[in-house]
Amino acid sequence: MSATADHAETNLAARLGFQSDQVVQEIGFDDDADQEFREAIEEQIGSDLVDEDYDDVADAVLLWFRDEDGDLTDALVDATEFVEDNAVILLMTPKTGRDGHVLPSDVNEAATTAGLSTSKPVSVGKDWTANKLVTPKAAKAAKTGKR
Numbered sequence: 001m002s003a004t005a006d007h008a009e010t011n012l013a014a015r016l017g018f019q020s021d022q023v024v025q026e027i028g029f030d031d032d033a034d035q036e037f038r039e040a041i042e043e044q045i046g047s048d049l050v051d052e053d054y055d056d057v058a059d060a061v062l063l064w065f066r067d068e069d070g071d072l073t074d075a076l077v078d079a080t081e082f083v084e085d086n087a088v089i090l091l092m093t094p095k096t097g098r099d100g101h102v103l104p105s106d107v108n109e110a111a112t113t114a115g116l117s118t119s120k121p122v123s124v125g126k127d128w129t130a131n132k133l134v135t136p137k138a139a140k141a142a143k144t145g146k147r
Contacts, residue, residue: 013037013043017132018060019044022059024041024058024062026049026061026063026064027063032066033064037124060087061082063079063089065102075110076114083135085135087134089134091130093131116133116134
């Protein structure tokens, strides 16, 4: 990875809400996950991502999800059980035209059903789209400027 790409990925991790000293739980990791973005998050938080077996509460979740992975609503509801209030769930889905692509309408419907607020999707690398989802308390705090 070039220094410019490394810096861009790290800035993206920061813009998506990852902060120093956070515990970020990664769910759905597979060989197709964007390694550069994962490393940028680790650099931003100052530690390794924790895996699906982590048995404490995390500050954020990085959820890799492909169309064939099952029910997205269930995956999002499960992800909310692993995080504190005010947490970010970063839903990573393959871009249009890639294997496992998830329709944006399906993402919005699943997020709404799971009680999460969505933001505009962001491109991550050449193969992934990030959807930043927040719990209702975090969404309310963002609108009011309170935590």
